[in-house]
Amino acid sequence: MTARYTYTEQELTSLLKSNDRSAFEYLYDHYSSALYGIIVKIVKDEERACDAMQDTFLKIWKNxxxxxxxxxTLFTWILNIARNTAIDKLRVEVKKEKVIKLESVRDGDLSSIAIFNPLPATMDLRSIVERLLPERKLLIEMVYFQGYTHEEVAERLSLPLGTVKSRIRKALQELRYVFAVDAPEAIFA
Known part of the structure; x- marks a missing residue:
């Protein structure tokens, strides 16, 4: 098989499911910086972030x-694996330290290794999230940009867990519409 530089999402998914090594290399080469950026924002420690990154790709490979x-989308799926793995790393530390603060990280706090080179379709993601209804925007920011779990958001905002989940689901539906996720010609590059 000749080396390819881009795959459609369907092609990449098919190759990954057949354990194609070049597909996993492609996935790592094109998405590791984005995933690392999210992980380091959550765990706030480069050593733990590296561990979480390795665990993330093992989970992707196994699952x-x-x-x-x-x-x-595949990117959303792997992003959630990375996010959940990072949160799991924090929970392990919570058991050790008993106290933890989840705060957003300023861009200046990130190392040059964590520079995120976004896909054109996601370049203006924060401004698109800004257009959501305020209660949905806050939840998306807390869950996807700051690393809180649904339960932590519900507790922190004194909202029922079901309300948090339904507002997040509605916000994600709006964002899917903006990005036309269901479009068959959407490629994973």
Whole structure:
């Protein structure tokens, strides 16, 4: 098989599910910086972030068979794995330290290794999130940009967990519409 420089999401997913090494290399080469950026924002420590990054790609490799394109894009799926892995790393530390603060990280706090080179479709993501209804915007920011779990958001904002989940689901539906996620010609590059 000749080396390819871009894949459609469907092609990449198919190759990943067949454990194609070049597809995993492609995935790592094109998305590791984005995932690392999210992980380091959550764990706030480069050593733990490196561990979480390695765990993330192991989980992707082991669980790619469970990815369902009908539930979302491959990038969203791997991003959630990275986010959840980073949160798990924090929880381990919480048990050790008993106290933890989840705060957003300023861009200046990130190392040059964590520079994120976004896809053109996601370049203005924060400004698109800004256009959501205030209660949805806050929840998306807390969950996806600051690393809180749904339960932590519900507790912090004194909202029922069901309300938090439904508002996040509505916000994600709006964002899917903006990005035309269901479009068959959307490519994963």
């Amino acid at each position: 790619i068979g469970s990815y369902n394109p009908e539930k979302g």
